[in-house]
Amino acid sequence: xxxxxxxxxxxxxxxxxxxxxxxxxxxxxxxxxxxxxxxxxxxxxxxxxxxxxxxxxxxxxxxxxxxxxxxxxxxxxxxxxxxxxxxxxxxxxxxxxxxxxxxxxxxxxxxxxxxxxxxxxxxxxxxxxxxxxxxxxxxxxxxxxxxxxxxxxxxxxxxxxxxxxxxxxxxxxxxxxxxxxxxxxxxxxxxxxxxxxxxxxxxxxxxxxxxxxxxxxxxxxxxxxxxxxxxxxxxxxxxxxxxxxxxxxxxxxxxxxxxxxxxxxxxxxxxxxxxxxxxxxxxxxxxxxxxxxxxxxxxxxxxxxxxxxxxxxxxxxxxxxxxxxxxxxxxxxxxxxxxxx
Numbered sequence: 224x225x226x227x228x229x230x231x232x233x234x235x236x237x238x239x240x241x242x243x244x245x246x247x248x249x250x251x252x253x254x255x256x257x258x259x260x261x262x263x264x265x266x267x268x269x270x271x272x273x274x275x276x277x278x279x280x281x282x283x284x285x286x287x288x289x290x291x292x293x294x295x296x297x298x299x300x301x302x303x304x305x306x307x308x309x310x311x312x313x314x315x316x317x318x319x320x321x322x323x324x325x326x327x328x329x330x331x332x333x334x335x336x337x338x339x340x341x342x343x344x345x346x347x348x349x350x351x352x353x354x355x356x357x358x359x360x361x362x363x364x365x366x367x368x369x370x371x372x373x374x375x376x377x378x379x380x381x382x383x384x385x386x387x388x389x390x391x392x393x394x395x396x397x398x399x400x401x402x403x404x405x406x407x408x409x410x411x412x413x414x415x416x417x418x419x420x421x422x423x424x425x426x427x428x429x430x431x432x433x434x435x436x437x438x439x440x441x442x443x444x445x446x447x448x449x450x451x452x453x454x455x456x457x458x459x460x461x462x463x464x465x466x467x468x469x470x471x472x473x474x475x476x477x478x479x480x481x482x483x484x485x486x487x488x489x490x491x492x493x494x495x496x497x498x499x500x501x502x503x504x505x506x507x508x509x510x511x512x513x514x515x516x517x518x519x520x521x522x523x524x525x526x527x528x529x530x531x532x533x534x535x536x537x538x539x540x541x542x543x544x545x546x547x548x549x550x551x552x553x554x555x556x557x558x559x560x561x562x563x564x
Contacts, residue, residue, distance in 0.1 A: 291391020
């Protein structure tokens, strides 16, 4: 939208000039305000970063050990680029040549807000005359909106990833995260392991039910030190899934890292990908059409499961068993018993 804004404004200006000029409530009048243009450029910048983060979770297999760092990095970037403690227009630089305040420096390098300063000259956006307040009230309102919107985005990410600290601790099981040097290897990852032990290494009681700890705290500390030594020398070029898939299938390694493998299994089943959910909605829209709009929930779920699940290798035998069950059911099919018709 920002790339085509000049053309859009030019079009509406020409249209309204053909109708005796723009009126106070016209689209052109509302679009050419400084506040609208600034907020549009701001949204283009912040939403671009969020779209990049969203695409990470759309992959079919998401490395859970990287989720915490990615979310924290995005929150930190938003606070650094768009949130200021206060904006004092009295203390800001005033351009005596144009008679307007200079736009504060917000946004990422090469972003739209950086471009906005060069695209606005006084009260003009390119060759479009804007509606701009010389006192800077519209600039202050735009920055207030920017700060409040960015704060809500950060709060939303923090609320969505409440267990982000726990999830990020799983990065110690990723060989790629290990330090390149042996110096400090003994203490590396110890705080994260302690956090995981506090969550999964204690007995839990819910109402009257008691659940035993999932891991042995003393044993996992010994396993973790052995894992760091072996992973830094043999598996430093492997991914999280590659290493723990190999350990799960190798009997000797499975016994050696028994407790660490439990943590790895917990990390591997964390639902951090949105690919299956989005795929389900797409399949549902393809199935439930105008000619199939009376499918009940049970039948719709069955058809979606058939569409989403991959075909098994033993499909022919499964179909023969299904046909046999169908023929022997109490609701015998009249068509099957009368094939000649």
